[in-house]
Amino acid sequence: MSDKLFSPLTIGTLTLPNRIVMAPLTRNRAAPGEVPQALNVEYYAQRASAGLIITEGTQVSPEGQGYLATPGIYSPEQVAGWKKITEAVHAKSGRIFAQLWHVGRVSHTSLQPNGQQPVAPSAITAKTKVFTKTGFTDASAPRALETSEIARIVEDFRLAAENAKAAGFDGVELHGANGYLIDQFLRDGPNKRTDKYGGSIENRTRFLAEVLSALTSVFPATRVGVRFSPFSKFGDISDSNPMATFSAAIERANDAGLGYVHLIEGDTGETRDVPAGADLAQLRKLVKGVYLANNIYDRETAIRAVDSGAADLVAFGRLFIANPDLVERLRRNAPLNQPQPATFYGGGAEGYIDYPSLDKAAA
Template sequence: MPSKLFTPLTIGTLTLPNRIVMAPLTRNRANPDGDVPNDLIAKYYAQRASAGLIISEGTQISPEGKGYIQTPGIYSPEQVEGWKKVTAAVHAKGGRIFAQLWHVGRVSHTSLQPNGQAPLAPSAITAKTKVFTPTGFADASPPRALETSEIPRIIAEYRKAAENAKTAGFDGVELHGANGYLIDQFLRDGSNKRTDAYGGSVENRTRLLAEVLAALTSVFPATRVGVRLSPFSKFSDMSDSDPMTTFSAAIARANDAGLGYVHVIEGDTGASRDLPAGADLRTLRKLVKVAYLANNIYDRENAIEAVETGAADLIAFGRLFIANPDLVERLARNAPLNEPQPATFYGGGAEGYTDYPALEEAA
């Protein structure tokens, strides 16, 4: 009897052959001229098409949404054409792929912004974090606060990005609402000091999330849309005075939108599964009325346990998918795993990207 981790799950009209999800992973391999996905990126994703679902690397919805060099966009015709090659390659291998829609907000640098402008944010509070610029890692630049009148434009950019994702052949989209980027900046009171309809109360701080989800679900069926949240992560200099209340409200917005899944980073992104005092993942898990995708430092053993016990419906793997294109088969067979090479995670070419061997090649 196979573990439930390796059994199908149907979300709306989409049936996933297993519950192992390839997490969104920034790899900085888009063409430097125009942030266009290329043939190497198509090969990389196609190699990993046995995942129940692939969620693409964060893909900026506009030139202002960029925070790191050579991350792909989904706002220009050239980028859409590049993504068509990626989705075709994944589908040819029988896979399913969602585009992760990304606006970095304040986690950017003037050298990455149109005309060298200040990055955008809910409030003019600089993130104490590093970004990847053309000359190497640099401190994030001081942002400017978005005017209330500008927010409809941001929502329209998300909607257009979803339309472009549909044109490019993606099976759905995930809204990046985690890890200290724009949506997360609005959610949390450490970064959102606004006094208009988008700040203050938890209802107001979750308003942009709800409005963007409404835009995305006007393009794709609601069950083909997911959202990623990181309730307790400090990544990108984030904090909230009451994350249980904030993210209970964010989950309620996701439930109201009828999404396909809620993707939760459990603990501190990529660093620890430990939780701060008062944090309770089980309480948040019970609030999720759609499929629950769990993420953060999972291995075969705790992934199997989480799905068997109902702590999660799906498990996202990041670094293990970087190093193991055939991760599903390796986990199913309890086979040895390739070790990831952190030196090649960000930028470069095929090395540490498309040259990790599959099981038969390793043998």
């Protein structure tokens, strides 16, 4: 095994000190108003040794929210909160992208402005749970977006990118995975539209292309990434031909000149297995920029993936929750703290900023 996983990688004008990425992780710890707070500043600063931090999903508008206490990036207060985080990460020589998120139908009326219905490509309810004031609750029935409304949502993404730039982020990642709005448009299970955003693969990838164009009008294209989950069932999502759909989605990313494509390999957090006829290696070959691999990696498999060229970067989720100094632990092949699932979603400092680093554990 080589040390390539721990070596620098340059994406456009941004050099990452190593190839270990902190995956986006919803933790439900924003302050009222969906504003990042001091607790979040400490959490991200602790993990600044990652080659790149990708923030938790950050909604681009009030309509884009699907879970309690997730941060936004559409109000001045939210931008100010994120600015404290980027400054703390940069003070430790870290690099950080904001993950821009609209949940679409994976929401509840209690989380929506004026108790309105969530929006979606088509009026098909997601058979999934969302996190509300009363705990995990069935997603509400959505309404289908009018064709005329889609430009408004594209503009919400563009404004979110402007806000991310103002907050000091190094770039942004578009959340196109895990059954949320972009993914809902891509797949023919939840997208039954008959306008220019539905039907053919070209039409179903149109919304993705328009949002990527909006984001790259704000940041250089190499400072923009996108996340896909071609074979995930998370969020009650399905597609009749994911290889064809996501080959086209990756080509849209290539056309936009993106810095990286972030792929969840297998079913999110469950298995790395893919359906019969699916081929991750074929999708990986299509990516013209940097390829960021994700899903149930450990030290050995990450080293092997980077050494072989199967991945340029590897994202870790749960291991970064429990190990703020994960890069150093992996470098030394040191023991790892074990994550505490009971504290993943909501709460305070416990299970968030109190996992010990190697130095603290030794002391």
